[in-house]
Amino acid sequence: AAGVIQSPRHLIKEKRETATLKCYPIPRHDTVYWYQQGPGQDPQFLISFYEKMQSDKGSIPDRFSAQQFSDYHSELNMSSLELGDSALYFCASSPLAGGTYEQYFGPGTRLTVT
Amino acid sequence: GQSLEQPSEVTAVEGAIVQINCTYQTSGFYGLSWYQQHDGGAPTFLSYNALDGLEETGRFSSFLSRSDSYGYLLLQELQMKDSASYFCAVNTGGFKTIFGAGTRLFVKA
Numbered sequence: 118a119a120g121v122i123q124s125p126r127h128l129i130k131e132k133r134e135t136a137t138l139k140c141y142p143i144p145r146h147d148t149v150y151w152y153q154q155g156p157g158q159d160p161q162f163l164i165s166f167y168e169k170m171q172s173d174k175g176s177i178p179d180r181f182s183a184q185q186f187s188d189y190h191s192e193l194n195m196s197s198l199e200l201g202d203s204a205l206y207f208c209a210s211s212p213l214a215g216g217t218y219e220q221y222f223g224p225g226t227r228l229t230v231t
Numbered sequence: 232g233q234s235l236e237q238p239s240e241v242t243a244v245e246g247a248i249v250q251i252n253c254t255y256q257t258s259g260f261y262g263l264s265w266y267q268q269h270d271g272g273a274p275t276f277l278s279y280n281a282l283d284g285l286e287e288t289g290r291f292s293s294f295l296s297r298s299d300s301y302g303y304l305l306l307q308e309l310q311m312k313d314s315a316s317y318f319c320a321v322n323t324g325g326f327k328t329i330f331g332a333g334t335r336l337f338v339k340a
Binding site: 148150158159160161162165166167172173175207209211218219220221222223224225 | 261262264272273274275276279318322324325326327328329330331332333
């Protein structure tokens, strides 16, 4: 079965640089979520999209922005990177079928800011 | 503020039963989910409760009491591969999900 695809899997950037993370949800899933997870921490909700429209925002810094495109893939853009942005970034998609909210997570992008 | 409380660590032996509790205080509540995450891996969905009661899926069961803002995940016939972190998560409305800090489960032989 198709899973959520994230690219790149690893990314190394320097402070003040920009980064773009990509997410390809499972086909026919209409909701996409982005999370940030630091070492030993829980996933922190950043932002979500439903049917290509931004739905909810969590603890997403103003330096970050995201969008979902017509083909349903999503991109998280991160600017003026800081050392504290080093984390695992997960994208998840959800079908909403049956009214459940089960989320299928991608393998994550490990971002290291030096 | 919004908070989900769950124990930080639980240890159990192979074949045993373990219960991981989760209490929540959130501005909205649409359902309680449970996720498993192995070190270095992605969270994997285990169960979802929107209504009070018990949901059973194989060796895993999840319970919800909305009046008590409380739920638990029950793992039966523990196996070594169940050693992982378990997160409870609340859908607070729309498409926003808040995760608990996670419970690290150690299964001993």
